[in-house]
Amino acid sequence: MKTLTLLAQKGGTGKTTLAVHLAVHAAQKGKRVVLLDIDPQKSAVTWNLRRQDDRPEIIAATAAKLAAAQKQAANDGVDILVVDTAPHAGPAGRTAAATADLTLVPSRPATFDLDAIGASVDIVKSVSAPASIVLNACPPPTRFGEAGIVREAREALTGYGLKICPVAIAHRAAMGHALIGGQAVTEFEPKGKAAGEIVALWTWIEKEWT
Numbered sequence: 001m002k003t004l005t006l007l008a009q010k011g012g013t014g015k016t017t018l019a020v021h022l023a024v025h026a027a028q029k030g031k032r033v034v035l036l037d038i039d040p041q042k043s044a045v046t047w048n049l050r051r052q053d054d055r056p057e058i059i060a061a062t063a064a065k066l067a068a069a070q071k072q073a074a075n076d077g078v079d080i081l082v083v084d085t086a087p088h089a090g091p092a093g094r095t096a097a098a099t100a101d102l103t104l105v106p107s108r109p110a111t112f113d114l115d116a117i118g119a120s121v122d123i124v125k126s127v128s129a130p131a132s133i134v135l136n137a138c139p140p141p142t143r144f145g146e147a148g149i150v151r152e153a154r155e156a157l158t159g160y161g162l163k164i165c166p167v168a169i170a171h172r173a174a175m176g177h178a179l180i181g182g183q184a185v186t187e188f189e190p191k192g193k194a195a196g197e198i199v200a201l202w203t204w205i206e207k208e209w210t
Contacts, residue, residue, distance in 0.1 A: 001074045002209055005100035007131075009119035011087040013106040014136040016043045017175060019084040021198045022205070024184030027055040028131035031079040036070070038063050038096070039086040048185050050182030056082070063092030070099055093120075105162070106136040109153035121160045132163040132203065132208070135179045140170040140193070167201045170194070 003073070004022065008015045017038065017091040023035040033056035037044040048058040061069040073081045083096045097103045105120045107113045117133065124131035135154070150168050157164050170193070178188035186195045 001032075001078050001081055003083065003100045003102075004205065005067055005071065005083040005085060005096045005103040006106065007089065007093055007097055007103050007123065008106055009088055009093070009123070010107075010113060010116040011109060013113065014169075015106050016041075016084050017179065018104070018136060018201075019082050019135070020044055020047055021184045021186065022202055023056040023082045025186045025198055026080050026082075028186060032077065033057070033080045033082065034073050034078045035082045035084060036061055036066075036073070037084050038066055038083050038089075038092060041086070044084055046113075047182060050180075052182060063089065063095075066092055066095055067099070084104050089123075093123050094127050096127055097124045097131065100129060100207060103131040103190065104165070104205075105131060105133045107133060107153075107157070108137045109135050109139075109149045109168075111153065114153060114156050117157070117160065121162055123179050124125055124162070130208070130209075132159070133157055133167045134165040136169040137171040138168045140172065141168075149210040165201065165204060167197060167204050169197050169201060173192070173210050180190055 006015045006019045023033050025032040035056050035058050037060050045060045047109045057085050085093050085096050107117045138150045172194040174189045174192050174194040
């Protein structure tokens with residue numbers, strides 16, 4: 001079983017949105033996927049109530065039961081476990097990162113978000129976890145490449161000493177519209193640009209795992 005943890009000590013980074021879209025895409029590829037929602041807000045669980053498909057499996061768990069839920073998933077033959085942590089996750093965030101094959105730390109390219117990412121970086125470094133920063137909710141690229149604020153964010157983030165994912169996820173309406181109907185963007189608009197970015201991000205994750 002491969003485990004992907006989404007970790008962000010700051011709220012509003014789009015952590016759960018990424019978790020849902022990535023989990024659905026992995027399930028579309030024929031993998032048995034469980035999204036473990038340990039965020040007290042239970043946004044992934046709420047999204048699943050609107051969903052018509054039973055894949056991926058969405059399981060609510062508390063931070064205290066994280067280790068047991070991970071063990072159960074492995075025993076049940078799950079291929080991919082996606083863990084959506086809570087903002088200010090504390091010890092649970094450390095456990096989720098320490099037991100993951102990869103932890104993604106999402107950040108918007110805005111100044112306040114970049115300043116706040118240090119707490120998440122400290123967590124993954126404290127447990128020597130394989131981790132990368134992914135820029136999320138970015139201005140869409142132009143025909144000349146990534147928006148200037150995205151390029152500047154990449155430069156600013158190099159100081160944290162973590163790998164920065166080469167795939168940036170743009171803020172696109174399709175991402176939100178898909179979630180409203182209990183879908184992910186690769187189902188809602190599979191040929192669209194937003195879906196293409198999620199596919200590219202997942203492809204990069206799989207390469208990181210090999």
